[in-house]
Amino acid sequence: PIQTQDLPTAEVPTQESPDSSLVSGELVFWAGGASPFNSSLSERLALAAQTSGKSFEQVENLAAEQVTPSVRVVVATADPAEIQALASLKPEIQFVAVDLPGILSTPNLHVITSQAGTLEQQAFLAGYALALTTEDYRVGALTLANDDAGNRTRDSFITGARYFCGLCNSRYMPVDYYPFTAEVADPNNQAGWQPAADALLAKTVTAMYVQPEISSPELLAYLAARNITIIGVEGQVGLEMAGRVVGLFGSDLIASVEQAVTRLLAGESAASGGSLELRQVNSEIMTDGKFALFNQIREELLSGFIKDRP
Numbered sequence: 001p002i003q004t005q006d007l008p009t010a011e012v013p014t015q016e017s018p019d020s021s022l023v024s025g026e027l028v029f030w031a032g033g034a035s036p037f038n039s040s041l042s043e044r045l046a047l048a049a050q051t052s053g054k055s056f057e058q059v060e061n062l063a064a065e066q067v068t069p070s071v072r073v074v075v076a077t078a079d080p081a082e083i084q085a086l087a088s089l090k091p092e093i094q095f096v097a098v099d100l101p102g103i104l105s106t107p108n109l110h111v112i113t114s115q116a117g118t119l120e121q122q123a124f125l126a127g128y129a130l131a132l133t134t135e136d137y138r139v140g141a142l143t144l145a146n147d148d149a150g151n152r153t154r155d156s157f158i159t160g161a162r163y164f165c166g167l168c169n170s171r172y173m174p175v176d177y178y179p180f181t182a183e184v185a186d187p188n189n190q191a192g193w194q195p196a197a198d199a200l201l202a203k204t205v206t207a208m209y210v211q212p213e214i215s216s217p218e219l220l221a222y223l224a225a226r227n228i229t230i231i232g233v234e235g236q237v238g239l240e241m242a243g244r245v246v247g248l249f250g251s252d253l254i255a256s257v258e259q260a261v262t263r264l265l266a267g268e269s270a271a272s273g274g275s276l277e278l279r280q281v282n283s284e285i286m287t288d289g290k291f292a293l294f295n296q297i298r299e300e301l302l303s304g305f306i307k308d309r310p
Contacts, residue, residue, distance in 0.1 A: 024068040025049075025057025027265065032060060032078025037098060037253065044258050045075055052265045064089045073264045075257060076100075084109065094264045098257055105272040110260055116234070116251040117276030119149060120156040121301060124308040126209040126231045127160030127179060129246055129278065129294055133207070133286050134229065136170040137161070137178040140205035142196055144214050145183035153211045154181045156308050163297070163306065180205055187214035190222075197222060207246075212236045229285065231278075247281040259299070271302035 027049040031038045042058055049056035054072075062074070062082075067090060075096045076083045080103040087095045087109040095109045105111045116122070123141070130139040141157040144150035161179040162168060168178040182199040186192025197219065200208060207229040210219065217238035223230060224243030232239050234250035256275035263270045276298065281291055300306045 021066050022068050023057055023059055023062060023066045024055070024070045026054040026070055026072045027052075027056050027261065028062070028071055028074045029056070029058040030060075030062045030074055030076035030078050030083070031058055032062075032076065032082070035077035035098065038077055040254050041075065041077070041098065041257065044254055045261065048258050048261055048265075052262065054265055062086065067093070073261055075261060094270070096257060096260055096264070096270070099253060110264075110270050110272045112253065112256050112260060112272065113274050114251050114253045115274035115276075116249055117274040117302070118308075120152055120308040121274070121276055122233060122249050123153045123156035123209065123211075124160035124163070124301060124306075125249070125276070125278070125294075125298055127157040127162075128164050128297055129160075129231055129286070130207045130209060130229070131161040131164040131168065131179070132290050132294060133246055135206070136172055137165045137168040138170060138204055138206045139178055139208070140180040140182065140200040140203065141209045141211070142182055142184055142193070142200065142214065142219075143211045144187065145185050149213065150183065150211060152309070154183075155310055157181065157209055159308060159310055174204060176203060178205075184211075184214050187216060187219070190218060193219050194222065201226060201228075207231075210236075215239075217241045234279070244285065245280075245282060246285050247278045250277060250279045251275045252277040252279065263299075269303055271299055271304075273302050276302060 029042055029045050046056045064086060071093055073094045077098050080100045083097050084103055091108050097103050097111045099114045103111055131137050139161055143154045158179055170176055180200055180203045182196035184193045184196045209231055212233045215237045220238040221241040224241060229244040230242050231246040232248045234248045253275040260270035
């Protein structure tokens with residue numbers, strides 16, 4: 001009989017495949033938890049990466065050992081403690097935390113919330129926007145008398161208007177220095193708000209910011225009948241009675257995140273804070289060029305480079 005002998009099996013050298021858990025996208029979306037914004041963020045961030053010529057990757061979990069040197073920006077809706085910990089371990093990476101409670105911003109961790117900015121930020125930008133778009137700087141604000149929020153609104157409005165125009169001295173008669181403010185004693189009846197409105201009208205104010213807490217259909221209709229331009233806040237009572245409206249302050253969380261990411265990918269700074277935007281802009285009052293200038297100041301204000309109080 002023919003005897004057979006088992007021949008040794010040749011060993012084929014194998015090459016280790018790269019660890020599939022490594023994350024290498026320049027822009028990474030860490031979509032942890034059950035954030036209602038995950039779907040919209042995924043679409044908008046992928047588009048932002050494509051527009052910027054950067055690679056995009058989405059993950060549900062992310063640990064320090066997974067992050068490769070190519071990662072530049074991480075947008076996260078995951079657990080706040082995990083985000084904070086990873087940001088401290090990876091100071092070379094910029095993180096954007098989206099609408100998460102209990103998380104603090106750091107030099108490389110930017111926190112963006114769905115709030116439409118602070119009272120002071122709204123008032124500052126209202127003053128700036130009205131001075132930017134009003135002939136001869138003839139702008140003013142109506143605020144509540146003997147009230148902390150009213151005082152803060154007044155001071156920040158003045159700061160914003162003067163940030164644009166400095167002395168704000170009108171060039172044509174009657175020559176005066178703007179902005180002016182007037183205090184409303186009682187916003188619930190006409191005898192309480194009309195004297196304040198008339199005081200601004202007597203100063204030939206043609207554009208006003210009405211502190212949202214004192215707004216009413218009657219007051220805004222009174223101003224509309226006198227062709228007064230206003231700038232408002234979404235949800236403000238009486239807006240349906242307003243005449244000329246520059247725009248409305250509101251929150252656009254996704255747009256604010258996208259804007260922050262675009263800036264960070266370009267190596268620029270980004271703001272933390274509320275997602276304050278000027279929306280429903282009237283292009284007949286605020287041109288594209290003025291809107292671009294307004295947005296530049298808005299970003300600098302939200303980033304903390306501009307003070308919103310005297």
